[in-house]
Amino acid sequence: MARDRLIYLPLGGAGEIGMNAYVYGYGPEGKERLILVDLGIAFPDMDSTPGVDVILPDISWLLDRLDRVEAVFITHGHEDHVGGVGHLFRKLKTPIHARRFTANLARRKLVEKGQDPNNVITAEAYPAMIDAGPFRVGFLPVSHSIPESAALVIDSPAGRIIHTGDFKIDPSPVVGEPFDADLWAEAAKGGVRALVCDSTNVFSKHEGRSEAEVAPNLKPLVASATGLFVATTFASNVARLRSLAEAGEAAGRSICLMGRAMRRMTEAAVEEGILTDFPRTVSPEEAADIPRENLMLIVTGSQGERRAASAQLSRGKYFGMELKEGDTFLFSSKTIPGNEKDVARIMNNLSEMGVDVVTDADGLYHVSGHANRPDLETVHRLTDPQVVIPMHGEHRHLREHAKLAESLGRVGVVAPNGTMLELSGNAPKVVDHVETGRTYVDGSTLVGQFDGVVRDRIRMALNGLAVVAVMVDDDDEVLEDTWVDLRGLPEVAGNGASLADMMEEHLAGQLARIDTRTAGDDEKLEDLIVKGVRKVAQDEVGKRPEVTVLITRLAAE
Structure with missing residues (x-):
């Protein structure tokens, strides 16, 4: 009989800032009951993801085990934590728990996508706890740059985890709750197996500033x-x-x-x-x-x-x-x-x-919503965890945070996206690596990172597009006239001649010499045309364009 284990698996947000999605599981190996903490988005840029609206974590691993997913818990209402709810709930169909302000935002996202807002359940603050399979989960209030943010107290048969979410130590946040050190100490009183902790400002060595200072x-x-x-x-x-x-x-x-x-x-x-x-x-x-x-x-x-x-x-x-x-x-x-x-x-x-x-160049008109290094040290001491697992940061943030934990006498573990840790033993250990990636919201559809849609878009942007039309008669003879239309390429070459005309002339010479076997095979004919167009483009303007070939075959009457 397989032994029970406690696992942690980041699908987004560990090794990057944004797109947070963290899985916790408990049960027999390969049959763990699972919860998901946060379901956020990241934002595209024109260089790497042109035309994409937003970016979601790839939750394929979770969807393959959907019958074992108990619930989703959202720590707060920032888009990189709640923004994916509307896009992915149709696939997850799992109860979503959040505090009232975050729940309000999550319900709006479901309504926008035609989903039932009653799938979002409003949670009370810690010490109230929610049963989710083998887990009991509580929303521990924290101060952040959005109201009613929360860390999560996650109890399992293997011990307690505190997942900080995004936080700062702010005694006077203007709107929302101040950081309550006594409540945090109370949450840690029975012992904390692991502190999974925000790493955004680990390199900022001065104490954090209050929102009230602005x-x-x-x-x-x-x-x-x-x-x-x-x-x-x-x-x-x-x-x-x-x-x-x-x-x-x-x-x-x-x-x-x-x-x-x-x-x-x-x-x-x-x-x-x-x-x-x-x-x-x-x-x-x-x-x-x-x-x-x-x-x-x-x-x-x-x-x-x-x-x-x-x-x-x-x-x-x-x-x-x-x-x-x-x-x-x-x-x-x-x-x-x-x-x-x-x-x-x-x-x-x-x-x-x-x-x-x-601007805020002088630090007068903005303060960060994330804990600086001294604040992280304070939370480490308050919770006194056996293990610190940095999250919410690029790899350099995670690594520096792990070093900080070790300098304070604790075990620090760097676990970027896709790294499955077992936390139920005497020491954390990597037990699996899961393939993680991104899902693109592209217009009204979801596109996989490796589906080729965005890749082809980038190639066209970098190299241009040539469309070539050619006609073949019923005797598999290529008619002499080809037609070339260019997009994203210069109209004229360096010698002042039309680039499209030069391509048409080159293709006419090539096609006049091919045999009927090549002319009768669409794949061979297309390959020859693509190579010919790219050769002219490379020689004349130094580009290798994407090429679309339209072959029309004339049937005998």
């Missing part, structure tokens, strides 16, 4: 501005939204929220009673009639998203609003690595308009 800096900035004042921040940072709105109100400005995510977050916070005193806002239509010096816009797009309000304002009008010289635009946010080019593009566009751009 508001006093915002008010004089807004009060001193002339013209229209625009601010962008993470839409999910409800505390920052309130601080910005209060700064605008104190300066005598009307407040207008722009961007779907901004409105969705504030609506959810009001519905759940988290925002009870948010300043009155005006609609974009009303804002158009308010003098610029009396108006403040709070907009989406702090990370340079092309379709968000910030980018659209930087390119021209948005909901009738247009920025002008003398206006002020504040980035009350930190640029996530990888988004620097997109954010810089917006800043440069604004600068060309004569808009004064204010």
Whole structure:
């Protein structure tokens, strides 16, 4: 009889920042009952994933064991933790547990995809516990940059795990609960087998700053501005939204929220009673009639998203609003690595308009929602785990966090995506490696990372496309006239001649010399044409384009 074991398996979020999905299991080897913690998304970029809308973790391993999945637990409402719920629930069909604000957001995602919102179950905070097969799970409140965030207390017959989710130690987060060290100590009292811990800011050696430190800096900035004042921040940072709105109100400005995510977050916070005193806002239509010096816009797009309000304002009008010289635009946010080019593009566009751009370069207008190194040390000491498993970070973050754990006398284990750890023995050990990847939301469909769709799109973007039409008669003789149409390639070669004409001429010479056996075989004929087109393109413009060949065969009457 197989012995029972406790396993941990990250499918996303370990070795990267974003797309969080972590599996825990307990039971006989190969028959463990499973729970999933978080189901997030990552965002694409034009270089590596052109045309893709969002990126999901590949949960094929979990779907292959769907009859053993007990539940999904969502730690908080950020997109990299809850964003995949709407896209993947149709496949999972598993109860989803979350605290009320996060549950509100998750239900909205299900409704958007035509799914029943009642599949999301509202959870109470720890010490309340939820039974899920061999597990009992509690939502341990933490402070973060979004309300009602939670770590998870995960009990199994092999011991207790604390999965921190995203957190910081903030005694005064403006909106949401302060970090409660006594409650955390209480949760750790019976012993913690493993602390699975946020690693985002492990390289930041200074103590974390409170959200309450931002508001006093915002008010004089807004009060001193002339013209229209625009601010962008993470839409999910409800505390920052309130601080910005209060700064605008104190300066005598009307407040207008722009961007779907901004409105969705504030609506959810009001519905759940988290925002009870948010300043009155005006609609974009009303804002158009308010003098610029009396108006403040709070907009989406702090990370340079092309379709968000910030980018659209930087390119021209948005909901009738247009920025002008003398206006002020504040980035009350930190640029996530990888988004620097997109954010810089917006800043440069604004600068060309004569808009004064204010950033958080001096640390005045933004604080991180993640624990810095001293905060991580505090949580290590509070929970006193046998093992620390870093997550939510790139590989360098995981490795540095494991070193930190070892410097504090604990075992630190680096387990990137796909690494299955057994935690039930005296020491953690790697027991399997699971193939993990990404699933792309491409329009209205889900596309696998290795399906070739995005790969072909990138190839066309890099090399261009040539479409060749050729006709073959009923005697398998190729007619002399071929037709070439080019996309994403120069119209003329270096010698000034038409590139398409040169390809047609080269193909005409090739096709005039082939035998009927080649002409009668579509595969051979296509291969010859592809090679001919690429040879001309390589010789003349240094490119090897993608080639589509259209063969028309004429039948005898």
